[in-house]
Amino acid sequence: MERFETESLALIPGQNVRARILSHHPWGVIVEIAGYEEAGLSPSIDMIEQFSRTTSSHDELLALFPPIGSQIDAVIEQIHxxxxxxxxxxxxxxxDLESLAWRCxxxxxPITLSPGGDVLVLDSRSNDGPGSHTIISHRHCLAEQIRPENxxxxxRALKIGKMC
Known part of the structure; x- marks a missing residue:
């Protein structure tokens, strides 16, 4: 087993992707992300979390489920x-497809994860085992956490990813 799974590191919160609906479940749908079909990912869309507050009935919510096999546009909200x-x-x-907002x-x-937002996505890893954790941060919030003498x-925290 690889110490760190690396294929998914190309995916970050706020990134737009194409997905194909594989199956329906009571809570939402399982999908595969185009270009990552063999990456060992478990992508899903929680339809209840996203739409239950805006629908008046369970049938109305079910009508929002994309058909199995269909290709859809989506945005990455979280990666674990x-x-x-x-x-x-x-x-x-x-x-969210227009501009995904999250919390620092x-x-x-609030912070905008979509392109043009002032966000940093940090993947923290341990030096003694597999797995990583994603942290979403304003640039200035990360910079403030770094020792003043550094x-x-x-x-660099304030400039990374910005056009020169």
């Missing part, structure tokens, strides 16, 4: 790599 298989939760809410894991304030790392 703590143990295999890598769990990927997708969203198909129209607002440091300050708790000005180079603080500066």
């Amino acid at each position: 790599r703590s143990h295999p298989p890598v769990s990927v939760r997708l969203s198909i809410r129209p607002a 894991d440091f300050c708790g304030e 000005t180079g790392e603080r500066a």
